[in-house]
Amino acid sequence: MSTNQTETGYIKFTKNGARQVMKKIKNVQANWQDLRYSFALELYEQLKDLPKSKQSSNGARELVSFQARRGWEPSRMTLRKNSPCSNRMYLTSEDLWSLSREIFRGKGGALCKPRKSAFPKPKSTDKDLSFYFYGCSLEMGEDNLLKWHVAENNHAADSACQHPVSKIIMSEYLGREYQWKRGEGGTVQTYSEDHEDGELYHFAETGFGKDAPKPRAGSNAEYGFPSWGAGYGRM
Known part of the structure; x- marks a missing residue:
């Protein structure tokens, strides 16, 4: 409810x-910022190997596995089995959209490598x-x-x-x-x-x-x- x-x-x-x-x-x-940056880099590296048509926010969502225990709880995001991200790397859909804005900041939403400066500490x-x-x-x-x-x-x-x-x-x-x-x-x-x-x-x-x-x-x-x-x- x-x-x-x-x-x-x-x-x-x-x-x-x-x-x-x-x-x-x-x-x-x-x-936390280090983890978010690591995840953004990992997401970028996998997206750049996909066809151009898949290098989009929808493609990013397809790469990310949501394993929420309940609909409103933060989701576990994993990209591959041996991810360098911490076991405590729990992000939400809000985090995914935030990372997507950085990754797809190019002209017309083109894929770009995430900048570490975008994750200030x-x-x-x-x-x-x-x-x-x-x-x-x-x-x-x-x-x-x-x-x-x-x-x-x-x-x-x-x-x-x-x-x-x-x-x-x-x-x-x-x-x-x-x-x-x-x-x-x-x-x-x-x-x-x-x-x-x-x-x-x-x-x-x-x-x-x-x-x-x-x-x-x-x-x-x-x-x-x-x-x-x-x-x-x-x-």
Whole structure:
């Protein structure tokens, strides 16, 4: 069933904690861009060996194997058995179209070799962090506040919790690895559509930090992302 969802969260860190978190997120972002670039190169190499008529976005889709467990979940994209891409290389249809725009940027949509500059990585000297992926955004500046947002869309929060970037940063790192300090923490609010009136309502709250709420019965923590009532941190 179609269900619009959105999420917004603010998590405050100490200056040292923010520096630690920002470094981790930048590393994840850099690795993600490397994987996307590797996949784009692999896709290009296989497309250029095809007849001109097959060197198109439709040809690209035919090369890519979608193995989604559910219709709205990120899909596993594989091109060949011994792909150099990581086992955690999960991309979505949105990623495929993004890569296609780079690969078919030539005149009349002609095939072009992907440019590494099209997959920019954050610099360690950057004081601000902006990381956007699959309708999600992570931002942090000199205020030491991490801002998480999932744009409103059909099953958007469900999809976000399955994305590998969300799992690595929100569930694995902030949920289990990060050592919370006093004065740090925040919440992520999840809103979901009410099918009776079509309005969004407050569906759940996820806590991070010293005063994180305990998981409520029926939470979606088993999906990998600490959403819908799961709490993490020092309690």
